[in-house]
Amino acid sequence: MRRLLFCLLLLGLACAQAYAEPIRIKDIGRMSGWRENALNGYGLVTGLAGTGDSSRNRATRQSIANMLSRFDLTITADDMQSRNVAAVMVTATLPPFARAGDTIDVTVTSIGDARSLVGGTLILAPLKGPDGQIYALAQGALAVGGYKYDMNGNVVQKNHPTVASIPGGASIEVGVKARMQSDHHTVTFVLSDPDYTTATRVAAAINARFGTRLASAQDAEGIEVAVPENRRGQLADFITAIENVMVEPDRRARxxxxxxxxxxxxxxxxxxxxxxxxxxxxxxSIVTDNTVSQPLTVSYAGQSGQALRVANSRVDxxxxxxxxxxxxxxxxxxxxxxxxxxxxxxxxxxxxxxxxxxxxxxxxxxxxxx
Structure with missing residues (x-):
């Protein structure tokens, strides 16, 4: 433990020396507007070997009946008793820049009383954003990193078999593009660790790089940079030049x-x-010595003696x-x-x-x- 502690301290010293050198601006923050978006949806997982939701889950039975109605099958929810189906929630993350046809990973979690999702397949499920619009469609075989088997009161379980994933299981239907430039033709760089000194240094480094006053620190976190008129049609090149500006950030003592x-x-x-x-x-410390007192081999009134266990305790x-x-x-x-x-x-x-x-x-x- 002491050796580990000493190595960690040496690592902290080495990091302090390395951190004092100029580094790229892109390594200490991001451009405003660069953010991911959460998607979620509701779906059904089929093909389970009797480990799905029980008949007590009316929502699952109703969902099965609604799904079959798309294929011109009229079945009431009370007629559905299958335990090979589970109701699930599907979640995914939409990247800042995404085009129609791109694929993203999805996570599938059970919302009923299903025992396991092993071997299941997610039926086509729409994924919506906070605005209620459908941005992706998810479907595919589940990859479960666990299992659960039980019989006659014996249960064997590994990890969480009611959570699964589908790598590249969702196809983006509506592309999104992060808006980097404001209506006033400015971009904002946001520091990961807000600090007034670092923000001022970043603004000064950007101004020195372009030879004119384009950047100004708005607060401890944001640096606003004006986009020159001749660069507005080449915003990607302009942001690339900003991200590669070298700066020496200030470091707080921690x-x-x-x-x-x-x-x-x-x-x-x-x-x-x-x-x-x-x-x-x-x-x-309290130390206890257990000894055995063995009686002499004599008898009295036809009864022989018995060995006694004696515990001697002492405080050290x-x-x-x-x-x-x-x-x-x-x-x-x-x-x-x-x-x-x-x-x-x-x-x-x-x-x-x-x-x-x-x-x-x-x-x-x-x-x-x-």
Whole structure:
């Protein structure tokens, strides 16, 4: 664990050094309008080997009757008793740029009491967007990453057999195109990590690249860039030039702690003011020795003695003779942690010490506890 912690700290230091170098603008954000859209729909999965919805699900039986009516078969919902069919919800994600005929992956989830979707096939299901318009049609054989079999009270299950996927199972019927340019002939670049300093640097780098004042930071997240008149017909080339502008982003001082795994990751330049840390260790353990008392081979009044089990307990208190003392004076978090590791301090104690240093106001960084 200590070796892992030390490697993570070295990784954080290496990342801090690499992050200080200029990087492409496209690596720290995206263009406004570049977003995905959620699609969903309702459908039926057929071909199940008796693992579909039970007859108690009237919605499933009604859906089967409605589907058969398309083929000129008049059957009431009460006549349908098949357990080879399951009602499902179908979800997919429509990419920012999609044309008719493109395929996307879909996820199929059971909404009834079906036990498994293994071996099923999704019947043609329309996928709608939030506006109620149909954008894609989904159909195909399901790929289930699990199973469930039961007989005579014995159940064997792996993963979730009521969730499946169809790679490339939906065909886009209505294409979409993200709108990148506003009515005022501007595009907006959005930072993934909002920061005023970085936004100002990005605007300055874009202006330096084109030799004129085109970009201005609107807030900590968005940088608005005016599209020159001679570039409005070549917007893709203009955005490509913007994305490849190099900039040195500002980096916030952060220390990330994961208490579940005992992991600490910090940038190598996170400063700590003058502080003293004292850390001790006390271990209390209860030890029980079980012994057997064997009687002598004698008898009294025709009865022989019996062996007795005796439990002897004792309390052991172990206190480490030395007490760890660390005096940090204008050091970094990396220096403090390396010192604690040399003192053979375990990871849990290091996490507690870092939280105490932050509470004392000596750590000049944002402490994130996951």
């Amino acid at each position: 220390v990330v702690i994961n208490e579940r795994t005992g992991t600490v990751v910090a940038g190598g330049d996170v400063r700590i003011s003058k502080v003293a840390v004292t850390q001790g260790d006390l271990r209390v 208190v172990e206190e480490r003779s030395e007490t760890g003392f660390v005096g940090a004076n204008n050091n970094t978090v990396g220096d403090l942690v390396q010192t604690l590791v040399r003192l053979k301090t375990n990871t849990r104690d290091i996490i507690s010490i870092l939280r105490a240093v932050k509470a004392a106001g000596a750590m000049h960084a944002e402490l994130i506890v996951q």
